[in-house]
Amino acid sequence: MRAQEIIDPTGRRRRDLGRRVRRIVLPIAAVALVMAAMAAVGWRSYDIARRSIAKLSNAVLVATQTAIAQEMATYLVPATQGQAIGLDMVQHGALAPSAGTLGANSFQRFAVALMRQDPQVAAFYLANSDGDFELVQRAAEGATDTIVVTDKTPDHARTRTETRTDESGRVTAQPPQPSTYDPRKSPYYRGAMRQPVEGGSASVLPDGSTVYWSAPYLFKPTSQPVITASIGYTDPGDSRDHVLAVNIALDRMSAFLARLKIGEHGHAMILDRAGQIIAAPPLADAHDDPTAWRLDHGITDPRLADDADLVRAFDLFRVQGFGPQSFVLHGVRYISLAARLPGAAPDWVLLLSVPARDFAAFSAADTRSTFVSLLVILLLAAGLAGVLIWQGLRSDRLVAALDARNARGSAEREALHALLSEPHLLDAAVAAPGLTERLAEAAGAARASIWRLVHDGTVLRCDDLYDARSDTHAGGAELQLESEEDFADARAREAGFAVDDAAADPRTRRYWRQVMRAAETRALLAVPVTGADRTAAMLLIENPTRIGETEGLIDMIGGIVALRLHDEAERTPAPTPTPAGALPATHETRTDPLGDNLLLDPGADGAAPTPGLFPSVAIMVLAFGDSGVEDTPSTDQTLHLVDDIASGLQDIARRHGLFSVKVAGHRLVAAAGCTPEPDPQAPIRLALAAIAIRDLCLSRLSAADIDPAFQIGLDVGPTFGAELGREPSVFNLWGETVRVAEAMAQSNPQPGSIQVTEGMYILLRQHFLFRTRGSFYTPRGGVSRAYILAGRQ
Incomplete structure (x- = not known):
C-alpha cells in the first residue's frame, strides 16, 4: 500500500467531532451564562420589589388603621364627651x-x-x-x-x-x-x-x-x-x-368605611371579638336587624359573599391575635391587619384586608419592563450565538465539501492510476474487470456493467457486470432489444440519460424486468459508448449515488471501453464462408399435426425416428418455477400467455431443426441429433434454440410483468429412444443424458439462464460465450463442471 493511502479515519473523525462540538457548545454555553446572569438579576430585582411591596403594604395598612382610629375618635368622642358634660350638669x-x-x-x-x-x-x-x-x-x-x-x-x-x-x-x-x-x-x-x-x-x-x-x-x-x-x-x-x-x-361609620380607599380592592370592617359586626360597608344601606350581621357565620352568609377575605382574616385573628397577616385565598395573596381601636369599646377590632397585587401594580409594570429588556438581550445573545453557530457549521460544511472534493479528486486519480497501471487495459483479448469496479466505485453504485450492442444493434450482450455489494463479477447475458423504445436515447441520439425508476420508464422497463428486478435496484444511469459511426456499447450503472461529481471519470472509462472495442474490431478477421463445423443456417421444416403433449413431432427435422440407442443426442430441459405463467391476474390472460409462448417455441424448434419438443406439466423437453450416427451440428442447433427460447420467455414474461422464474439445462450424450405403446404410439427418450439435462435445469440458481454440462461446453465453446458455474456430481459420470451459456460469439 502506498504511503498516501495510509489514513487514520478515527483520528480525523475525532478532530471533526471536537471542532463541531466547540462550534456548537461554546456559543450555547455563552448564552446559558447570559441567561443565568439575567436570571440572577431578575431574581434580585424581584426579591427587592417583593420586600418593598411588603414594607409599603404594611405602611399603608398602618396609615389606614390610624386614619380609621382617628375617624372613630372623631365619631365617638363628641358623643361620649356630651354624655360626660350631661353627667356633670346633672350631678351639679x-x-x-x-x-x-x-x-x-x-x-x-x-x-x-x-x-x-x-x-x-x-x-x-x-x-x-x-x-x-x-x-x-x-x-x-x-x-x-x-x-x-x-x-x-x-x-x-x-x-x-x-x-x-x-x-x-x-x-x-x-x-x-x-x-x-x-x-x-x-x-x-x-x-x-x-x-x-x-x-x-x-x-x-x-x-x-x-x-x-x-x-x-x-x-x-x-x-x-x-x-x-x-x-x-x-x-x-x-x-x-x-x-x-x-x-x-352606626350608619355614618359604615358609610365612612365604604368611602375609604384602601388600594384598588381593599376594604375594612369593625367588629367585636365574638364576630358581631359593628360597622362595615354593607351596613351603610342596610335596614335590617344588625345583630344578624356576624362575621363568625363565615361565607355561608350570602350578604358577606364579597368579604371572604375578611372572614379568613378574622379566622387568623382569632388564632394569632392582633397584627399583620398574609394569606392566599382562591389563588390571590392578601395582606390583612387586625388592630385595636383606642377610644372605643375594648373588644372592638378593626380588620383591614387588601390584595397584595394592589400594591404590586407598579412593581409588576417595572418587572414586565425589566423582563422585556432581559428578553430582548437574551434574544440578541441567542441570535448572535445562532449566527456564530451557523457560520461555524457553514465553515465546517465548506471545509467538508472541499475535503470531499479533494477526496473525490484523489479517488479519481487513484482509480485512473489503477486502471492505467493494468498492463493490458486496451487489449480486448484480456478481460478488464477493473473497469466496472472503478465505475461502481466512482458512481457509488450498487452495480455497474458494460453491455455491447451486437447483431446490428438488436441485442445487448453483457461483457462484465460487477456487483459492489457482493464483490462479484458476471457476464455473458444477452438482452433482446425488441422495441424501438429500448434505450432509445442512447441508441439513436447517442445521448446518456438517468432514470429514478427504471420499471416505470419505457426505455428501461425491459432491462429492469430481466436484469435489475432480481438485484432489487431501481435507479439507472445509461452512458453510451460511441464507436466509429454509431453506439457500440453502453455503460449501465444501477442505483448510483454520485453522478454529477464523477462524470469525468465515467466518460474516461467509456473512452477506454471504446478503445477496447476498436482494438477488438481490428483483431477480428474478415468474414469467411461458414466451415463444416460452423453454426448451421436455420431452415423451415414441415408442419405435421401435433400429437398429444408434443409441440413438435419426433422426426420433424427430417430424420425418421428409429428405435434404439442414439450415440449423441443433445437434450434441453426447460423448467418453469412455481410463480411462472400462473401469476397473471386472470385465467384468460394465463391461457393467452401460455399459448403465445407455446407458439413461439414451435416456431423456434422448426427454425432450428430440432428433432422433437415435448411438454410435461411445468417442463419442456427438446432434443436434436436423434440419429444412428453422431450429428456435430445438433448441439449447436439446440444451443441456438435454447438462446432463442430464453429470450422469448424473458420477453413474454416481462411484458406480462411476471418474474422470469424459469431455468434451462443442456446436456449431450447417448440416449435411448423408441415408440412405446400401440396405436397411437408415443416416441419417448430416456437415459442418463435426459436426467443430467433435467438436473442442470433444476440446479440452475439464476432464473432465466442456461446451464450446460462440461461435455456440451466442449462442443460449443468455439461458437458461444460461457462463464464457469462450478462443479457437480453424477453417480455414473462422477465430478464434472457446469457452465452458464451467455450467448453467441
Missing part, C-alpha cells in the same frame, strides 16, 4: 329634676342642642333605680320626641307621656298612656350598673367610672343600627342610682 344641679320629671325642659334642651351639634347622636336617656325614664330622640323631618315614663302621678299609676317638638319649636303633646316599660331591665341600665348582662362590653374612664357599650341593634324610630353607651352615677343629694345613656348611630 344644672339639669335638676322638677315638676315630677327627671330633667324637665333643661334636659330636653340640652339633648336637642347636643344632637344638633353631633349628627351621629340619635338619642339621650335618663333612668333611675325607681324605674323613672326620660328619652329625647330624633324623629322624622327634624323633629324631636321626648318620652317620659314615671309613676310619680297622683294615683301612682305608671304612665307614658310623649311630646313632639318640630323644627319650628311647636310642641305637640299626646295624652298620657299606661306603660309597663321598666328601664331597670334594659341591657344598657344593667350594664351601667355593672350587673350581669349578655353581650356588649365595658370600658373604664380615667376618673374610674365605667362606660357600658351595648351590642348593635336596630333603633326603631329611625330604622338605623345604633349602639348605646351608658354610664351610671349617684347624686350626692339623692340616694337613688342613676344612668345616663346616649345612642350613637
